[in-house]
Amino acid sequence: MTKLIYLEDTYLFESEAEVKEIKNTEKGLAIILDQTIFYPQGGGQPTDHGKITTENVVFNVADVRLDEDGVVYHFGNFQNGTIKPGEKVTLKVDKERRINNAKLHSAGHLIAEAVKKLEIPGIKPVKGFHFPEGPYVEYEGTLENPQEYIPEIEKTVNELVEEDIKVEKEELSTEEAEKKGVWAPTGKSARIVYFQGYEQRGCGGTHVKASGEIGKIEIRKISSKKGMTKISYIVE
Template identity: 40%
Template sequence: MDSSPTKLDYYDDMLKLQSTATLLSYYKGDDGRNALILDRTIFYPQGGGQPADNGFIQIAGSELKFVVQDVRSKDGIVFHYGFIESLSVECESKLGKGMEVTLFVDEPRRKLNSRLHSAGHLLDICLPRAGLGHLEPRKAYHFLDGPYVEYKGTVPENEIQSKQKDIELEANSLISTGIKVSVEIYPYDEASKLCGGCLPDYVPKESTPRIVKIGDNPGCPCGGTHVSDISEIKHIKVSQIRSKKGMTKIFYNI
């Protein structure tokens, strides 16, 4: 297995859904799953509360197609898990290091995941507008089966219903107006300024964080995929707020 870090092309262009790469190895993990390791990828690996991209990888000069069912990253290496769509049991032997491949990301899934992920960031900037500026973002879950964002801090029980409506109103007002979303890598000190003066402790001080910003609002470090304008979210529904033991979860759907 090749140990070189995978170049993350989606970092630079989240709208790119087709690209070429070089095959480094065809790998079978301890769990029995088959994976392709490439020198670069536009497939997003599951992480940061966002599900992985799906799609397929075509082997150049052949009819071999590797169906990508899951994508994971470990120690900088991206593993594209799936299976070869072929009737021949001998096709695996045709996969060799250095072969050129073409990557195709499933567009509807990527767009849906990007909308769900961006909606979570949108809620972050709506909290101060709804009088909940004291809540501190902790983590998020942007899967379709129940997306939410979690914050440190609580909302009084008697205010939950009204705050839920306020957050939703603010979010949809911004969506209807439309605001550009920018994603860029910055030196640590500059990134810190863009994020309100500080970065989370998990961001190394010697790093160059990738920062997502919605308009002129404070940004945050994020490695996921996003919409180019929040109008693409179309509509957000804040379905529930749970607040207890010093933590608050805001559930939503789009």
């Protein structure tokens, strides 16, 4: 298992690690470390990019994935040199990309809180897609005249941004999560993330420290068809 340091600190962009293994996989060359600050793509959030380096070696990280056993694969290529198991390396995460992803992810959660606050009937949150290319929050259920909801959702969510509400995170045992009615993947840590005073949601993503950091959120459109409703947004 790889220790996931990004869960503790979204803003740690550089750290040390030890190389466990270099693997040639179907998806290309991968470095496995004892611990990582690289976010592995999943949960609606894109992969981090960055570099794994030693004094003489640079490995460009293009994609990061977490397998079922909790091992993180850093896929990419050596710009020069090579690394052996046991070596100490420096990890550098692309800061701008990470912050942007954290803002988009937190914005998705905040929209869910705004929708809940407005008590819009007939829709139930399912998932979020927080990629820069067309992020949205998805609901089960449909709305009549969905576009009519845009102004009030946008107003409410930006009020929540203005309030600069603190983001809290906690690790729960699977039993604790179950008791709270929070979904947790079996065998994995049940991590909850929430805006102080708002709903606790199971989430393994990286988040900003408080809602004010997100900046203005624009609700771009709401589509409602085939039993599903999608609220699309952008962060300025």
